[in-house]
Amino acid sequence: MLFLQAIQWILDPEHWSEVNFQAGIAEELGDHLWLSFLAVVFTAAVALPIGLYIGHTGRGRGFAIVVANVVRAVPTLGLLSVLLLVSLTIPPAVFVFVLLGVPPLLAGAYAGLEAIDRQTIDASRAMGMTEWQILRRVELPLAAPLILGGLRGATLQIIASVTLVSNFGINSLGDFILGGLAANDYVQMTAGAILVTVLALLVDGLLAVLQRFATPRGVPRGRGASTARVRRLPVPNRAPVSEGN
Amino acid sequence: MSWVWSHLDLIWSSTLAHVALCVPAIVLGFAVSVPLGYWASRSAGARGVLLTLGNILYTIPGIALVVLVPVVLGLPILNPVNVTIALLVYAVAIMVRSAADAFASVSADVRGSARAQGFSGPQLFWRVELPLAGPVLLAGVRVVSVSTISLATVAALVGIPSLGGFFTDGFQRSFLTEIITGLVAVLLLAAVFDVAIGLIGRALMPWNRRQRLSSAAAASFTIPVPQTGGR
Amino acid sequence: NTIGGGSSSSPASSGGATASGDAKSIVVGSANFGENEILGYIYGGALADKGYSVSYKPAIGARAAYLPALQNGEINLVPEYAGSLLSYLDKSANAKSGDAVKSGIDAKIGTLNAKALDFAEAADSDSLNVTASFAKEKGLTSIADLAKAGTVTLAANPEFATRPDGVKGLQSVYGLKNIKFKAINDGGGPTTLKALVSNQVQVADIYSTTPSIKQNKLVTLTDPKNLFASQQVVPIVSTSKATSDLESIVNGVSAKLTTADLLDLNTKASGSDKPDYQALAKAWLSEKGF
Amino acid sequence: MGIEFRHVRKTYPDGTTAVEDFSVTIPSRSTTVFVGSSGCGKTTLLRMINRMVDPTEGQILIDDEEISGIEPVALRRRIGYVMQNSGLLPHRTVVDNVATVPVLTGTPKAKARQEALGLLDRVGLDRSLANRYPGQLSGGQQQRVGVARGLAADPNILLMDEPFGAVDPIVRDELQQELLRLQRELGKTTVFVTHDIDEAFLLGQQVVILQRGGVIAQIGSPQEILANPASDFVADFVGAKRGKRRLTAEEQGAGDDVLLVDAAGYPAGVISAPDGRLALSNSGPLSRSVSNKTDQAGDA
């Protein structure tokens, strides 16, 4: 069966050092991870500050939504074609994947902050915390699970998409897919797809563990981890808490 | 620019081909995801399994999926249905999560009170849960439509006509104008779909119009699913 | 029409998977690089002139994609290159002369439910190229000279890794053990060229009729041991469509197609005014009196 | 239409026993209030009546018919249900919300809507609100719609689960008065759940004070309970023990009025007592007097 053959292909130690005179699994994996890592780091550098700013101040939300939607519509293949036509190096590729990673992380960061019970933040401010202290000591720890959720989304997305650079002669696990396609070798191609998927899921699992650890104790676990929902007693019907300064 | 004017017919036909690839994927993706999402919202176990499965499907690289679909299903290689099926897989992978969230977002109070009024099971689903899940479902469909349109460009890599052809061809010929034409066409098409779906939603959900249009748009941004920027 | 399908010179169905039934309706396919697409339009155009209803499926991909499509009838005619086709059909073939190649192909092509028509004079073979400075530095003129160039990286389409006349051939025919391979999936196009010029790779496989070789003053290494077989253009046609009428039209076109034509067409295609492949094909046809 | 609980027990799948062994008879055409603090099982008891929850043990009878034999959907359509936060369908207009059950049971839409408009009048809502969506109403208005909806099928039984728990105190007063009026006019068998003892005493002809696990601490008319709390728990719950209900006269003002304070010193009201003498009256300003109540409780 195709799938089993592909697993065998992956387990063949020779394929780890060389595949058809080209870089083997080890090298492609390394390059794939490196490129993904760069993209994730830059994604975080761009999306986190913006997301935290939007989440903390509530400003610029509409703008971010529009930008994120437009960015999401940009076909990676097209953008890679344009940028690599101009300069065939890693930086433009990283740029494209950063663009891919920004929407989920941005959303995670700002949704994480928004999901925090307004009263908690309000009370913190009323106690005399500075804005920076509120961000550091209240919002970041409480939003950590959702922020990491966003990071997981971005990472998954980036690792799966980096395969595209193989079209343009940059190393990635996509080489096995393209090579398999060109040689009519479905086993190799399936093996490439499995490698990418497994890599993405492994990294995702790692981040999931991190997310577990980052979930503050005392905050109910589970999706959303929304502190906005912990109140249990009937609360008089009132206008949404919109005060704030 | 003159290249664009002289190739309007080509742009148009590629756009139509692109639409023909995407629309069935979006529509079927919705139709498949709603029951799955409903199931996931009802059972924690199903939710875990379905969402994990979605994540796995979602990480399969696009080219691999487009090529492997005909191998696995035994379809002709150049059949556009291959691409549509691959797009459908991604659409479901994304949409199941938002459908699950959509149904989970239906207030338990409203559900309980509807049951207490004497809604039977199917009546509850069709008249209460589905419409109330509507805004979040709509947000999910918008994400799916945009990403499907963007993703469908990979069809070009396997010789199936789509707007992606402008990328591969333009690249081979070092022809920026052509690639950018393709990019703009994809973006415009995505925008048209987004607006159209938004309008359909507005028409179908009048109660949602005043208070929550912006929050539904926000939800489309907030859904922390991995988005398919197009692979 | 440069890309995309659905364009047909007659009202025949454009999206249908197969064009069976009517022998006079033909689906012309082509590989995913410009020259081959132009050749497709040339053969298709000639047939359309003679009353065939022709539709196109251009830019399908690599050989491994479009030949199965031919085999199962999704396309009916595709312009091929003799040497590569033979090594695809018969991994162990080592025929070099035109006639030997022809008979090699004829022996095997039945498995594709297809038939090879006459070879054109026009040939477009693989050629290994290095930059002028690299050639000078290492003293390279022929492929054999690469042995003294230390470890070099060679760029070509991905299938070059598995083709008998690819890296394997370089090893067995020329005894080169110092070749690393890097797949770049653009048929010797702009990325390959850029990789070569920027020394990310030192050797690049570029089709001999590609204008960029001249434009960038690349040095094409000679092939004294004929690793790259004769790559004459050879249209192949589904057996079910191969009427004598069709064969005579197609062979008529092949008879007038020269290597110089290919170079000229390619130069025009990648020139600054980016004409359509279909227009180029039409121009060639009318120039040659079709 | 009387309702009878016979040794009812409810254990939820997660092992929580919400109700241990509950038996009570709810007389028809009067209001019975279940009152108790959070988590004592009030909602569970209420929802067993329309089979939203099925008892683990015991029987519930409506008019001597065991409800376990009645198809839940049919049963629910015969019983009005009003809950906190109204539970209105946010995607239907007010009039459509009210018309829900009649439409479900096959009344033509136009007719159901017409009747729904009448019900809006009945609960004191302006007809101009009929085409709004619930989200466009205030909390109090939503509750009125909820009540109207509960009445739409003209059920003999009305279940109300803290219907006024989430509204402003002033609006709550209004709604309570409205409900008293409706009850006088319509005479439904009403089961009302609250954790507010004041509300229980105001609305209930029969009040059931519950402890955790649905244990009955005391059952009786407000007067009986207030005069003779059955236990410390009840006394504490109704405030008698802490002296809240034990008023003392504090000060003679300028006129005949005397200020009354409770044990915590909190002014509870004024009473006219010329020269320190109370004017006794045996009939309150409303027909709903004590003796009246005792009669009805006697139906049980």
Add this chain to the structure above:
Amino acid sequence: MGIEFRHVRKTYPDGTTAVEDFSVTIPSRSTTVFVGSSGCGKTTLLRMINRMVDPTEGQILIDDEEISGIEPVALRRRIGYVMQNSGLLPHRTVVDNVATVPVLTGTPKAKARQEALGLLDRVGLDRSLANRYPGQLSGGQQQRVGVARGLAADPNILLMDEPFGAVDPIVRDELQQELLRLQRELGKTTVFVTHDIDEAFLLGQQVVILQRGGVIAQIGSPQEILANPASDFVADFVGAKRGKRRLTAEEQGAGDDVLLVDAAGYPAGVISAPDGRLALSNSGPLSRSVSNKTDQAGDA
């Protein structure tokens, strides 16, 4: 430490004028309650005191110092703030929540924790709860922690925004008594916001009844207001007009007790009246008697 509002006006960026022209003096070391229905501007007024909201016009002075000149963060650290739903940090233990402000202002962590434990005693919480997270406490316990946190920096001013709005009536009673005790012990200047007039009368030495827009309907001690409502609005609000506060004696029971009912027929309590004669007393059971109150209000 007195607080003075001088012609304060607040218009929010969206154009809502929450407070129109508000002037009041809040005497030090006593409790002033702002009471009014939802949206009348109570929270806005309260939050202007610690500069969570800045007035659009007018001045606010604390001990004759204009607060607009005080850095908000520093000001807030000097003022305790307790709100509904406690606003505790869900990711910090109870003791760390209480110690938040001292730690912010530089008290060593160990010392701050030690003091926090003392505060838990003070508000009647068992020390065994110190290392729990807020989510593991009941609503009433959370509110106690909130109060302890408000007191942690030993502020002279305590602001409380409906702190008991979301808890069970029984627990609310307890918390109210606890607050009265604390107030006697500590004598902070407390500004308390509620929409429950009963709570206002129980806790406030000075009660400010507000209408929409922060308009003062009446200001005074509970007794003054109850005895002489300044307007129909006030009478209505305190329930006098609807007769809720106007009690009548209904029935002489077996002993000396007379049942008192209000105009709605709702039993308000019992009073001892042997032979229909009230026993008048001029001093309530608590030191917090009427005369006492009037004195303090006079401070203003």
